[in-house]
Amino acid sequence: MTPLPLPAPDPRICRGLADDLRDARYRSATVRAAWGEIADDAIARGLRFPAERALGGRTDALAVLARLFTLGMPQPADLVAAALPRTGGAGIVEVGLAQAEGDSIRPLALIRPQAFADETGDGEWWVASDLDEAALGGPLPEDHVLGVGGASLTLAALQLPTPARRGLDVGTGCGIQALRARQNIDDVVATDISVRALRFAELNALLNGVDGIELRAGSLFEPVAGELFDRIASNPPFVITPRVAGVPAYEYRDGGMLGDDLVAAFVRGVGAHLEPGGVAQLLGNWETRDGVDGLDRVRGWVEASAVPLDAWVIQRELLDPLAYAELWIRDGGTVPGDPEFARLAQAWLDDFADRKVEAVGFGYILLRRPLAGAPALARYERVGEARTGAGLGRHLADALAAHDALxxxxxxxxxxxxxxxxxxxxxxxxxxxxxxxxxxxxxxxxxxxxxxxxxxxxxxxxxxxxxxxxxxxxxxxxxxxxxxxxxxxxxxxxxxxxxxxxxxxxxxxxx
CATH class of the missing domain: 1.10.10 (Arc Repressor Mutant, subunit A)
Incomplete structure (x- = not known):
């Protein structure tokens, strides 16, 4: 697969593009209304033909932009020019979001409207990311930059809504956590090992008119050595991937370490970057291995931190090795029936067997560097089918305050x-x-x-x-x-x- 060019964010073009999208009423509610809830749900499952059929022959700006940037379909150049009067096809080509092909404009990235709700009310972002499997017509490239998924929305909802001075987003990807953090935090540093991801994060900040985000390249805490933060958020590349040839290592989900070592390294190292009273929040996987429960292993990581930490860990799901393998093989665009599926599944099962992994947990980790003399918090629990969405961050903040009061x-x-x-x-x-x-x-x-x-x-x-x-x-x-x-x-x-x-x-x- 030929590598796609890197986005080239330009403040002037991004401002014009945002105005064009706004004037076209390119919002999640209007796009959903254009093709209906069934088609909208189908897009989330990688099926775009119901939406194509619902739009029919419409050539209005909303329909053209929905095909171009939500479905990832080429559109006639004259319709794109009419839909984006300030930016035009030339503008989105210049910033690396599309390329011209004769009389058509072919998208090189998606820009999807993403609604959210927080304590201040309802809001919306435009989030640019790489083309998905449906637009590509096959598996994802390893340097794929993911858009906003369920995990991203969960962590965004979990972020504490209370004010803070300085924040850090580790593994920013398309930048969604940094955008969310800036709603309550004065200055945010966002890091990623992927230059491609950082370009998308910069573009998304410009597209949404959000300043105060500093982007840095590097792995884990390397770009912020010696620095302290009041808040740290991370949806790290925590997916457990076999370290063998022939298994794709997607940058957005695979941190390049064995098993759950990346989450362990984050937990053991984050305390050194928290101000006293500072809070870190992340999503992660942990293995139940060789008879040792996954939550007990997480407890061991917390206790291994050189800086004492409060911990509140919630296990939301527990998958057996085969179910876990199937989940992430499908995520990469390979489905049962494809000859590659069985080979990849076998690689995952062999990897788990080598380390005596019996199950993999998924959940939320909240860590706090306690103030001097503050009461300790050590809570490791299983909360099946825990709700997600608006209000979770406030709930966590209230629970921390209640713990201290109690x-x-x-x-x-x-x-x-x-x-x-x-x-x-x-x-x-x-x-x-x-x-x-x-x-x-x-x-x-x-x-x-x-x-x-x-x-x-x-x-x-x-x-x-x-x-x-x-x-x-x-x-x-x-x-x-x-x-x-x-x-x-x-x-x-x-x-x-x-x-x-x-x-x-x-x-x-x-x-």
Whole structure:
């Protein structure tokens, strides 16, 4: 495959292109409306013909740009010129987004509108990236720069929304995390080992009118040696790839290390680049290997850090070796039935067998360099089917604040506190047929991570009565009297559950 030219970001052309896209109403909602939800879902699965069919013979600016930049289809040069009156076909050719072929303009990159929501409301970016499998008509090149995928959106939603002075995006790719970070952080350094990725990141910053992002080339923390940051975010190339000939090593997902060594290196090294109180957030894979649980291995990486770190690690998924191999072989554009699929799958399974890997976990890692004398946080948990989307970053920030507040309260202090149940909490009671008392009481969280926690009758009663009026101690005394049990014993039994519910956001301390 002939290598595609590097993007050549130009501030003037990018400003004009942004104005053209805006005037054409080239937004995620309008594009989706143009071809419908079914076609939009098909694009996410690499199928573009439903969208092509829905657009039919339309030649308006929105339809032309949707074909050109969302589907990656060549368009007549005169229609492109009409759709981009400031930029024209010559402008997008000059910045390396397209090339002229006779009377047509052939895209060399995608520019897809990407909607997002945060605490300030709804927003939208235009995100340029390399052509996908559907546009290329085959597997991706190894230097492919990925657009915005599910993992990218998850990490963007996880980023803490509280203000900070200086941030770092390690492995920026197309730059989506750097764009997200700049909404709350004054200055951001974005790094990547791929010059191609850095060019796309620069172009995307210009296209969206975002300043304050400094781009640097290099691996992991090499470009920021000796520097400290208040926030660090990374969607690193964490995919576990066999280190054998014939297996593609895609730059956007493969860090070139064995197994989960790249995530381990990040966790062990990030503390040296955090200011006291600074927070690092990343996505990652970890192996359950030779009988050692993956989360226990992550705990070992944290403990190996030369700088003590708080850790909150959430395992969201666990895949067996074959399912993991299939996921990433498909991601590279090779599907079952292709002769290459079986060969690649065998390479993955051989690699896992050599290291006695039984399963691979995926999830979120939050690390914090504690302030002097601050209480330690060490939480490693499995949260299956955890919700994603807007509000997660605020939930994590609130949980960190709740941890610090709880650590400052002994049991007497917690008993003297007044709590308020969160408005998104509901309760479900399950009864055996013919019995009045519930056999199971579940507290369910509509926001946050969407947790479901099983509670005993006393804890459920306390949650139900937590309306910001009476103290925890007063509520426990009343519940003890109602249940005809010893109040001191009930307090000892209930308070650990109260602490968990405050940390996880079911309850909040109001006084």
């Amino acid at each position: 650590a400052a309260l002994d049991d007497d202090g917690l008993a003297a506190s007044v709590l308020q149940v969160s408005p998104d909490v509901t309760e479900a009671r399950h009864h055996l047929p013919g019995e009045d008392a519930p056999s199971v009481i579940e507290l369910r969280q509509g926001g946050g991570l969407g947790r479901t926690i099983t509670a005993d009758p006393a804890l459920a009663a306390l949650v139900g009565a937590s309306d910001g009026d009476l103290s925890v101690g007063a509520l426990i005394d009343a519940i003890a009297e109602l249940l005809e049990v010893d109040a001191a014993a009930l307090r000892a039994d209930v308070l650990p559950g109260v602490r968990e519910l405050v940390f996880t956001g079911f309850l909040s301390i109001t006084g």
